[in-house]
Amino acid sequence: MWGNTGRIISLDLNGGSIDVLSLPEEYYRKYIGGGGLAAKVFWERGNFSANPLSPEAMLIFMNGPFAGLRLSGASRGSVAGCSPLTGHWGDSSCGGYFAPELRYAGYDGIVITGRAEKPSLLLIEDDSLKLLDAGDYWGRGIEETNKSIKQKYGRNYRTLVIGPAGENLVKYALILNEGHHAFGRAGFGAVMGSKNLKAIVVNAKKRELQLADPKAYEVLRKELNAKIKQALASTVMHENGTAANLEGGVYNGDVPIRNFTSNFWEEMAEPLTGSTLTEKYLTNHGACAFCAVACKRVVKVKDGPFAIPKGPGPEYETIVAFGSLMGSMDLAAACKAGRVCNDLGLDTISAGGTIAWAMEAFEKGDLTSDNADGLALRWGDMTTVIDEILPRIAKRQGSIGNLLADGSASAAAKIGKHSIKYTVLGKGLEAPMHDPRGGGHGLALTYAISHRGACHVAYPMLFMEMGACFYPEIGFEFELEPMTDQHKPETASIAVALGSIENSACYCQFADREISIPEWVDLFNTVAGYGWDIDQMMKAGRRVFYLQRLMNHMYGLTAQDDDLSPRLLEPAIDGAPEGIEVNFPDMKDKFYKLMDLDPVRGIPFKETLLRHDMKEEADKVW
C-alpha cells in the first residue's frame, strides 16, 4: 500500500487489549481517509444503538493520506463516532502535530471501544503500544496535563488530552493536541472521558513513508507550498489570523451578534478584528505542522481584568463566540475566554452558542437567577462568563453548570417556555460564527444538510459564495451573489463532494483553496497511486457524503432533520441582509434532486448507491 500505512491501532479498554488491524486497500481508495474512512470503519464494526457515552461506543481517530508529507495544510487528522451532543454521526478535524507523528509511528488511525477501570493513557512509541495509569493527570486542566506529559516523556511526544469538561462528560467537551490544537466540535472529549481515557501520546522513531511516486510528489509539494505561501489569503491570515476579515464580515452581515438576533454592530468591528488582535496582543505567530500559512496566534494580555500570560490566542470562531455573540466587544475577554475553554476542554463554538442562548433566555425571563444559582447572565458581562459560567459548566457544578453542560437544545428542552426559539442549531449542533443570512444563503443549505449538524467546514460553501473558488474542471464557474438562492443547490452538489474529499484527506480548507482540482488528483496519485482522474476523485467525495448520510439514517435521521433553527432562516432585522428571505425549501428540494436523495428518508436512492460502488451499503438500507 502506498501513502497510507494500512495499519490501525485497535484498543479495547475493557481489559486493555491492544491490537493492530489491517484495513483493505479498497477502503482507502473508496473512502480516502479521515472522516470518510472512519465512517466506513464504524459502518463495518460500530454499534449504532450504543449510547455515545457507554463502553460500547466506538471512538475513531483517523489520518488522511498526506499526514506528515510536509505539505502546507495537509497534516490534519479526524476524530469520529456518535456525537454525545447530537446523538448521531459526527466528526471533527484538528491541525497541529498529532496526525503526522501517528503516521510516522506507522499507523493511520486508532479505534477505541470499552471503558478503562481507572484513568488511563495510551502511549504509542512505534511498535510499542501501552495502556498506562493516568490517575495523576485526572482532574487536571489540559495545559498542566500537557506540560506534565511532555516533562515526563519529552517535547517531541505529541499529545491528545481532555480536560475536566471531558472527564465530567460535558457534551461539547473537546480534545486538544499540544494543549491548543482542537478536535473541537461534537463532544468527542466527553467520549474519551466516558472511557476513562485522559490522553493519547505518540512518538515515532521510524518515520518510514512509502509513496507511489516520491519524485513526482516532491516536485508537486514544492510547487504547492510556494503557491500556498504566496497566496493573498495566506499572507492576510499569516498577518492577522483567521479573524483577518472579521471587519468585512460585519458589513456583510455575516458576523452574528447577541445570539444571532442582529446582523450589524458597527462599533464592534474594529475592536474585535484580526488586525486589532495583531496590534494589541500578538507576540508570535503559530502554525500547524509543515504549514507555511501560520495563521495561529500567540498572544499576551499584559494587564486589566482579562490579563493572560503569553500563550495560544483565539481564532475567528472564538473571538466572535466570546465577543459579538455575547454582546461584547472586549477582545482581551475573548482571548481569556479562549484560554480558559482550552484548559477546561470546552468547544468554544458550542460553549459560546450555549451561553449566548442562556443570555437571551435570561433577558427574556425564561431563565432567572433562581434557576441559575443566583447568577445573572447579561449581555457583555464577560467577567461572569469567564470566572463563573465556564468553570461551572466544565465541572457540571450547580443548576446552571448542569443545565448548560448538555448544550442549548437540551437546556431549552429543560427550561421550556419560549426558550427553544432562542436556539441556533442544525441537527442539534450549535451554529458556527457565520450567519448564513449575511454570509450566504448557500451556507444555510449546507449547514442544514451537513451530517454532523450546522457546520461551516463540512463543505467549502462559505468560500465558494465569497468568490474564493474557481473550479472550471468540475463545472464550478458560477459568479455567486451570497444573499440569493441562485445556483446554490448546484454549488452545494459540488461542495459536498469537495468537502468530503477535504475532510477525508484531512486538508486544511484555508490552505487547499490554492490547490487546483487537477493538482488535488495529482496529489492522490503521486502519494497513494490510485491512478484517479477527476471524475473518480469526485465520485469518491460523493461516496463519502452518501455514506455519512447512511450513518445518520442508521441513527434514525430522515429528510426532516436537514433543517435549521427558525432564527437562521427568518429575515434579518438589520445590516446588509435586512429583510431578505432565505428560500430554504426550494434550495433543499433542488439539492435533493441533484444528489438523488429520497425526499422522505433523506438517503441516496439504491441506484445511486450502486453507481457509487456501494452495493453492500445499499443492501443494508434498501
Place this chain on the structure above:
Amino acid sequence: MEYWKDANEPVKAFLELFNRALLDEELKQGLKKVNQLVWFDYTEDGPNCSFHVDSRGGQLLVAPGKPAEAPDLTMSLSADDAHRSWSNKLNPVMAITRKKIRIKGSATGLLKLAPKLKKISVIYQDVLKDMGWEDKIMK
C-alpha cells in the same frame, strides 16, 4: 477598453476619486492606516495607465504613474475592472481568485478598506457625473 476612450481617462477619474475621498475624514483615516506605498497598476491598458497612493508615515500623497520607489503593494488589473471595482460592482475576492486582479505584496491594510467600498462608490459616481461621464456610471 469597454468604458474608456483612452488610457488617460481612467487615471484622471481615479486620481480625482482619491482626492475627494481624502476630504472624507473616515476614509482619510482609513487610508492612513494602510501605511503603505500602493501602486494601482493598469498598464495592461497602456504604459501610463496607473497611479499610486503613498500613505506611509501618516502622509497621504496621490499621484499618477508608477512610484519612484518600490511599492509595498501592487494591484494589477485592467482599467475596466478598476472602474467596476470603484463602482462596487466587482467582487474583489472573486476577481483575485480568477486572476482578474493580481496582487504583489501585503494587502492586509487595503483589506481593511474593503467595507468602505460602498462609500467610495458613491463618491466615484459624483466624480463621473462632475466629469461629464454620466454614461459610465454603472447601475
